[in-house]
Amino acid sequence: MEQEWWQKFFDETTGQIMFHGEAWQRADQSCDSLVLLLGLQPGAKILDLACGPGRFAIPLAKRGFRVVGLDSCDVYLEQARAKAQEQGLQIEFVGGDMRAIPFENEFDAVINVFTSFGYFERDKDHLQVLKEVHKSLKPGGRFLLELINRDWLIKNFRPRNWHEYPGFFVLEESAMDFARNRIESRWIVLKGAERKEYTLSLRVFTLAELLELFAQAGLKVLGYYGGLRGEPWTLEANRLALLADRAASP
Structure with a gap:
């Protein structure tokens, strides 16, 4: 079977481009806002879905959260494990496909940031990701999706x-x-x-399409914003962040 584009795109070279030093700094700086937006309690357990080399997982673990990172790229997972070990952090980094998250009722929060959503050809696969997020959250757990604003x-x-x-x-x-x-x-x-x-x-979504997908997956949208700092969403915002919690079964 022919590989999908995302199975060939993510490697050491593209990682050096996307995850350069300034990108790590920006992620670290936005973690406190992300924590506030999610309303996380100290020591909460977080799944960083499509974690890459740990750009968000590592600063969140430094802040005392229990973090699991899941990604399909072995190169990034190796880099993430090495960086966590270097900094003395206990983070579980797991290889896998976001359409089959190997956890159930496990997390206080799931994050999927930096436009790591929309990879698949069929929208039923994107819905499947959201259903897996629902399954992996504890009752009342929250989900934060952050991606490019299609209208912008x-x-x-x-x-x-x-x-x-x-x-x-x-x-x-x-x-x-x-x-x-x-x-x-x-x-x-x-x-x-x-x-x-x-x-x-990359599949790019209107806000209305995302709200419909969230509803189908049993994720109740609590708000949408122009970024991880919780700024108001407008057509001029280049990012879109949706905050939801686990509602009834999908």
Whole structure:
């Protein structure tokens, strides 16, 4: 069976681009706001869903929370385990698919941040992720989803972008497929004489679509915001954060 785009996209190179030093700093700085938004009690147990190399899991564990990280990329999980060990933190990092979360009634909170939602071709798979989140939460547990604001993206859409990172140049070519509500991108990564290409196909959601998916999964939306700091959501906000808790069974 042919691999899906996300199984080939996430590797050491794209990790160096997405998780550079400034990105770690921003994550650390936003953790206190995230904790406030979720209303977490000291020592609460959190699942960082699509945790990558631990950009949120590690600062949350430093703040005394019990953290489990789940990701499908072995490279990122190895990096996360090494970083946690280096800092003397007890974090369980688990390999897996977010459509089959291996926990039930386990967590006070689940977070899925940095547009780690929308990877799949079929919306029934996105609904399945949310049902798995519901299953993994304790009764009354909360879920925070944070991703790009589709309305802002369309208004500010640029088909070509250059980005410079330490040691890298990245040319990003993108097209919006309105029939499927997906952004199709190609990354050309230049590192010295080395050239790599990656493709990305991301489902982008309207607020109304997300509210419907949450309702179908038994997640009761408590509020939506323009980011992890709980700022008001508007069409001008480049991020969208939804806060929900576990309601009745889906």
